[in-house]
Amino acid sequence: IDGGTTWGRPILDAGVNIYNLDVSGRNPNRVIAGAFTRGVHVSEDAGATWVQGVGITGNVYRAFYTDAHPDRAWALTSDGVFRSDNGGRNWVSVGQIRIGGAIKHTFEIEVSPWDANTVYSLSIDGDLVVTRNGGSSWQIDDDGLPKDPECNICEEIQHLVFDGRTPGQTYIAGGVLGDGVEPQSMWIYQREEPGTS
Helix, strand or coil, X not given: CCCCCCCCCCCCCCCCCEEEEEECCCCCCCEEEEECCCEEEEECCCCCCCEECECCCCXXXXXXXXXXXXXXXXXXXXXXXXXXXXXXXXXXXXXXXXECCEECCEEEEEECCCCCCCEEEEECCCCEEEECCCCCCCEECCCCCCCCXXXXXXXXXXXXXXXXXXXXXXXXXXXECCXXXXXXXXXXXXXXXXXXX
């Protein structure tokens, strides 16, 4: 509570690795934690008490809120993507991330702060994949990002962030890994999310 100068006792012991934390941009007392084999845990009182989300399955990799909806939360697990409309207490599956029927494997998702139905997936084969309809369908959305024509698994998108001060402004950090002989090519790419200008 003092900007990281001092730290107190643990406020949540999930028993396993906690893969990520997120704080609601609309309510700073609402915190969500993705715990690998123990699901999603939610606090509504800045960590004083916690409840475990119901209905979510699989190993949890990521869980996030979106500023675009007061109660919307998204989670990525080994069983696919899940959505909550009550702050993370109850979850429904929206299924695996698929392109043309094939599952896109990923350990990362990023949730738009401007559109509650827009979620990006950073797939392990280098594609940026997005849904703009709440997970009903997904499309590859990486036009303009550099690609290695000799290797379809060489590109790696490391991170995607949103500029909270500029609606629609998105940054992607990644690189072309090459074959181990050529130097790595790292880059930052800027784009504007559709419909937010």
